Amino acid sequence: MTKFLQIKYLLTFLFLAIFSTGIFAAPRLIPTKLKSNNASTSSGFAARLTAQLSRADTNVPIGNAPIQFYIDNIKVGEGSTDVLNGTTQIQVPINQPGNEKFPITGSKDSQAYPIRAEYKGSNEFRSANSDVYELTVVKSSPRLSAVSLSAKVGSFVTISTVLTNSAGSVLPGRKVEFTINNRSVGSYTTNANGVAQYGWKVSTSGINTLKVNFVGDDFYRSTTTSGSIFGIK
Numbered sequence: 001m002t003k004f005l006q007i008k009y010l011l012t013f014l015f016l017a018i019f020s021t022g023i024f025a026a027p028r029l030i031p032t033k034l035k036s037n038n039a040s041t042s043s044g045f046a047a048r049l050t051a052q053l054s055r056a057d058t059n060v061p062i063g064n065a066p067i068q069f070y071i072d073n074i075k076v077g078e079g080s081t082d083v084l085n086g087t088t089q090i091q092v093p094i095n096q097p098g099n100e101k102f103p104i105t106g107s108k109d110s111q112a113y114p115i116r117a118e119y120k121g122s123n124e125f126r127s128a129n130s131d132v133y134e135l136t137v138v139k140s141s142p143r144l145s146a147v148s149l150s151a152k153v154g155s156f157v158t159i160s161t162v163l164t165n166s167a168g169s170v171l172p173g174r175k176v177e178f179t180i181n182n183r184s185v186g187s188y189t190t191n192a193n194g195v196a197q198y199g200w201k202v203s204t205s206g207i208n209t210l211k212v213n214f215v216g217d218d219f220y221r222s223t224t225t226s227g228s229i230f231g232i233k
Helices: 003-020
Strands: 033-034 039-042 046-055 066-070 074-080 087-093 109-119 134-137 148-152 158-162 174-182 183-190 197-203 204-215 221-231
Touching: 033 039, 033 109, 039 046, 046 066, 046 074, 046 109, 046 134, 066 087, 074 087, 148 158, 158 204, 158 221, 174 197, 183 197
Parallel strands: 039 134, 148 221
Antiparallel strands: 033 046, 046 087, 066 074, 066 109, 109 134, 158 197, 174 183, 174 204, 204 221
């Protein structure tokens, strides 16, 4: 055996010996598991999304880990797990006025959307995804302010109503129908303050019945309020 081959075999032996010690081996990441839960809320309110991260081998909770939450594959927020039990939770506003992303379509009163949690891993722990759970979004019941006023016969009055959700937030851009003495007088859209207005000439003395109706949409149920306009001779 030549000296060159001896050196070659020696270097090969040294390389294999060093590699087998794990010095150049990739670090072994600890496997993890991520759990979440179903949730429910109504339009205009917040949904509480929760998750728990732990080691897959020992079930020991993992703290200070960032968890991302998704509804219908839309990222809606991120939370950090606590050290004690590896849990985190976030509050996600659902269908707030001006930011309505999760409609209840058709004639249904509620609709389910997929939710999931994701942990992207670290230098110590492997990434993990939760199973897919459901967020049930329910149409909420809005409110129309009542209207009662009086005016002289022959004068014009402005009939105003305010449409709000059950959390008290105004609902702009919704059509509201006005009916006076059982006769429809038109539909008007609520403005940025949730107000719909109609100008009417008082033509009859005494009590004129008034009904204001919101027919509902993909986020809110229908609602009606009644009032009166008293015509003074």
